[in-house]
Amino acid sequence: MNARPDIVCIGSVLWDIIGRSASAMRVGSDVPGRISRLPGGVALNIAMALARFGLRPALLSAVGRDAEGDDLVSACAALNLDTGYIYRSDDLPTDRYMAIEGANGLIAAIADAHSLESAGDKILRPLGDGRLGTADDPFAGTVALDGNLTQALLEQIATDPALARADLRVAPASPGKAERLLPFLTHPRAVLYVNLEEAGLLVQDRFDSAAQAAEALVTRGAARALVTDGGETAAEAVAGAPTLERKPPEVLVTRVTGAGDTFMAAHIAAELAGADRAGALARALTAAADYVSGDTPL
Template identity: 70%
Template structure:
């Protein structure tokens, strides 16, 4: 790409291995279904949606110099995603994510993002070495971050001068990594995209609804919180007020990547000048279409 990217997606870029079954599944279930391998990871899921919606995203992540990594980079390029800024190393394997989904939602998942964690701050070099930004000339565009980055690296991004001008959009990646977003609460920076469970973990409290969760996050220091709650109402809140909308009702055919689709669609809508209530509705509609299988994986 000759033009600068519209947005940087920073975090996990890997292969998703997902087993899906139309059956209701309990612990120990052994049922027929389909197993697919797809490009994935929160940062890449966001980038794929952004690219489908007409933006030019670039990835900041770690991908191994192995067969899986070469295939993944080629697939990203085919989708119109800039990969020139990826950190690639012979010593790191390409990361993977494995999930099992049933008619009753996500049953279990394991994220193997060890290479991303080992690479650490190396993935951010393009923001300080002049390729995307430099010391004294910080990046002033949008950065979509995910909680697969280490807690130390997220702390640095929340406070370091190199990121002071950036529009930070942050997702935890999973409830198990929600606490990694605490630096953004302490710094009062960024827009946090979380579900109700992740908000409860960050607030260390039982929260009954998205509006209650968004208010609790603001009380703990968040600059802005966008909270979803499955098929229940979502809430976008900041110091200026809050907006609540209920998403469309759809038949659930998949769940992995739905939150990433919501976040990407919300970013695209706001970049296009949509008001907050319209941006929230567009994000909900995009996520609903994804969940129902009406958009590509």
């Protein structure tokens, strides 16, 4: 692709290996189901959703020059994603994520994003070498950033002159990596997308509702925060404005991996299309509900 991307997605691009069963599961369960290998990773999930909403996303990540990496880049290109900025490593294998899902939700997951972490700031080169911007002429578009990056790299991104004009949309990769987003908690141009547990980890507290969590993030310095709580009411808080709350549509849950990424992508797409705060939140919740119900294609 030669056209300048509408949005840059920075973070994990990997293979999702997902086992799904229609049965409720617990530790030690051995049940029939289906196992699939699909393009995934937080940044890639967001990019795929953005492409479904008609945008042109570019990926900044690390992918190995192994057979799995070649397959992954080809799959991304077939989904109309710009893969030309991906750092391809001869020495690092392509990352993978493995999850088990039952009728009662996510049972367990392991994220192997060690190659992305090892690549470090090599993945950011297009933002400084003129392909997407430079320190003197920073990228001024929207950036979707995921927490699979190292703490050091996230801290670098938060103060990088090449991103001094960017609209930063930030999400953790998982609750276990939520605290990596602390450099963006007081960032003046960062929008945080977290779930209730992740919000609590960021501010070292516990909350009974998404609204409480979103307002606490803003009180701690966040310019803007969106907090989801599964099928319960979600909220958006902005410094100096009323907090918005909205309950997502009720649907039969058939999958959960990628739901938060779909929510974030739909919200970004809605705002880039001109939606107001309430409209963007509603569209994001509907898109996430469609996704978990299976109505949105993978």
